[in-house]
Amino acid sequence: MAKLPIHGVHAPGLTLFLIFLQYPPLLLALSSSCTIQTKHFINCGSSNSVNYFTRDFVGDTSSDSVSFSEQNTSTQSSDQLSSVSAIYDTARIFRSPSSQYVLDRTGKGTHIVRLHFFPFGSSSNLSEALFNVSVKGLTLLSNFQVPSSTDSPVVEEFFLSISRARLVLRFSPQGSSFAFINALEVFLVPDGLAPYYAPNLRTTYRINVGGGEVTLANDSLWRSWDPDDDYIHVPNAAQNSSSYESALHYQDDLDKCLASELVYQTAKVMSVNFTNGQLYRNTTWSFKVSTNARHLVRAHFCDFVSPSLNTVYFNLYSYDNFSELIDPYGKKVFRQRLVPFHYDLLVKPGSSGLVKVSIGLLNTSMYQQAYLNGLEIMVIIGSKDSEDDNQNKHVSLMIGLVSGSIALLCIFGSAAIFGCKYRKPKRADMSVWTPSPAFRGGSKPTEQTSHGSVASNFHLGLTIPLAEIHFATNNFDGKLLIGSGGFGNVYRGTLRDGTKVAVKRSKPESEQGFSEFQTEITVLSKIRHRHLVSLIGYCAERSEMLLVYEFMEKGSLRDHLYNSxxxxxxxxxxxxxxxxxxxxxxxxxxxxxxxxxxxxxxxxxxxxxxxxxxxxxxxxxxxxxxxxxxxxxxxxxxxxxxxxxxxxxxxxxxxxxxxxxxxxxxxxxxxxxxxxxxxxxxxxxxxxxxxxxxxxxxxxxxxxxxxxxxxxxxxxxxxxxxxxxxxxxxxxxxxxxxxxxxxxxxxxxxxxxxxxxxxxxxxxxxxxxxxxx
Structure with missing residues (x-):
């Protein structure tokens, strides 16, 4: 069966009959639909439309939404290939160093962008192509070349944040070489599918843990999921399990897009009673990745394992020094089984070039079980101005403001908040960086840092699910707004246990963004003092960044001095x-x-x-x-x-x-x-x-x-x-x-x-x- 490697992730080919051997036929009509808004499927180098897994790929020469720069040609396969789709029979070739492929009417927001490559036999030897691909200053592919030995198309998949209603892909041949592309997919996905702090990603692995291969036909976003057998350290440490009988209970529409329903219906399960009486405390998966690059690791969970509610708790680990308690029943929204949720970790593997993820049993768990349904690993792409570069920008701005009207100098900070620690089951502290926490339905990262980094020693015991914060603030009711500042608005709220809190909610246009969010948590997790605020918790689910403090009854010092x-x-x-x-x-x-x-x-x-x-x-x-x-x-x-x-x-x-x-x-x-x-x-x-x-x-x-x-x-x-x-x-x-x-x-x-x-x-x-x- 032909496979499409997605930079280490294998997507399925055309043969579909094997699906019926792995999954019940009724599941082919997925109940979890993910709404896609604007979408473009382009058959490059052709005027013909080709249907490929329920999508019509329109020829780029006949599409009114596609244009490309000069010095491009098209080429066609010299033989008819029966093992791959007809979208790989043609290609668009670029020879200019500044070649552009422009796609109009893409819409604004997070898009999945897939570039399809297959070096078929033709007058142009496509396997000799060596080129870069970039978009809006981000390098997507560098010195990219598809080896001639491959018998399968290669698909490179990206999550890109597009701020304008068009996508401009720049193809830059290296030296005297050229660039090519066979097919292109671009479609707008719901906000939150890529986390706020990592809007530009490149997919490296997508794994169906405990199950077989999931093909494009069984995923609402046409993703493929590989089995985990090649990545697990000790296969006997956990067993495959599945449950197809009951419908899943999604929390919201976004969750329907996060993974294939089949991923949530299979899992690797470990317990104390298996495999010749030998007891394993954890199960580990390893993945080879780019060294010294930040990666987003998304772990998917769905509890069809526990015999009843409030019986199965376990740990999620990374690098042996980060752990997070997995508690599927912690909040009201989870008071049932078969609820898909996920945790995000941000990791930097360093020189080892390995990402390791583990699940582990708890000594206190009644049934001593742990499970994992799926894993995704995506490298974070993009560059960020260094602080030194930003210095000149900030200083220039300040000097300009100082020399201008004093009225522009009147800037006031946020009213706020603060206090005691949010009580959850005890969790191990981590010594790797988590810019945002790991929790259900959430987005949470970790990264190793050097001594003195502003991003070290986060404490995951402070994480609070978004659902709890929505409950506390009545979905950020405007009547509960008590202040606003550079970071965002501040809301009064009450947790389910009666604790009064103040919630600081970031706004996308905030000048104080992720760096400040990260620093606030880092500092407050290090200190305890009567005259310093104490953080109750924090949350980074979906595109939200939220800080939760004890409610300070008397407000700020300024409130008592003037104009109040x-x-x-x-x-x-x-x-x-x-x-x-x-x-x-x-x-x-x-x-x-x-x-x-x-x-x-x-x-x-x-x-x-x-x-x-x-x-x-x-x-x-x-x-x-x-x-x-x-x-x-x-x-x-x-x-x-x-x-x-x-x-x-x-x-x-x-x-x-x-x-x-x-x-x-x-x-x-x-x-x-x-x-x-x-x-x-x-x-x-x-x-x-x-x-x-x-x-x-x-x-x-x-x-x-x-x-x-x-x-x-x-x-x-x-x-x-x-x-x-x-x-x-x-x-x-x-x-x-x-x-x-x-x-x-x-x-x-x-x-x-x-x-x-x-x-x-x-x-x-x-x-x-x-x-x-």
């Missing part, structure tokens, strides 16, 4: 809030191995719980160490919020802990003056709070800028000390600024002065009176 209906804060309470925030920042700088620089300290990122305890929030822009005596700064693109940015960091792009100190100094003035850091409605000399406030402090007139509602509340000694702290924080050069520990001590001193009856001179007090234990 919250009651104003008395001076003592403002000092205690500043002290709490300073404690949190001091812990970030000195209490965490390697140190963490927040990089976006502002009044909206200091949140208050029901007791007005301050917690520093929003770590999406944070920078992790190590910072030691030999490394005093980190060279990085300028990020933060105008009005709070350290001017030295802005000029040099050298980030230090003292950059946070400067930003905190601006917050201290906000607390004192009850006005924003940038107010474009004021005269130019008053618009910038830091510049305006410092002039009054230096001139000895600090009382003139105090919030009027505080009149008569502030002890003059406390006010004077507070002003000194703010002034030191706002020094132009970072070496002149204090550490956060010194700021903390000075603020505690200011509070002690405020509490001192009649403003007693501090010199007359003992140390124990100033800082009582």
């Amino acid at each position: 209906d919250f009651p104003f804060l008395p001076w003592n309470q403002r000092l205690e809030i500043c002290i709490g925030a300073a404690r949190g920042l001091n812990y970030l700088h000195k209490g965490v191995a390697g140190g963490i620089i927040h990089r976006d300290i502002k009044s909206t990122n200091i949140l208050l719980d029901e007791n007005y305890v301050a917690k520093v929030a929003d770590f999406g822009l944070s920078k992790l160490g190590p910072l030691d005596q030999s490394q005093t700064h980190v060279s990085t693109a300028v990020k933060g919020t105008f009005g709070y940015l350290d001017p030295e960091y802005f000029k040099t792009q050298q980030l230090t802990e003292k950059s946070d100190v400067y930003s905190f100094g601006v917050v201290l003035l906000e607390v004192l003056c009850a006005r924003p850091s940038i107010d474009p409605s004021l005269p130019r000399e008053q618009a910038n709070l830091a510049e305006w406030g410092i002039t009054f402090i230096k001139s000895g007139n600090i009382e003139q800028i105090v919030d009027p509602v505080l009149a008569g509340q502030i002890n003059p000694n406390s006010l004077r000390k507070y002003g000194e702290v703010a002034e030191k924080c706002l020094q132009e050069e970072d070496k002149e600024r204090p550490s956060m520990r010194d700021v903390l001590l000075d603020l505690e001193y200011a509070l002690q002065l405020q509490q001192t009856t009649a403003g007693m001179d501090i010199c007359e007090m003992s140390i124990s009176e100033i800082f009582p234990r």
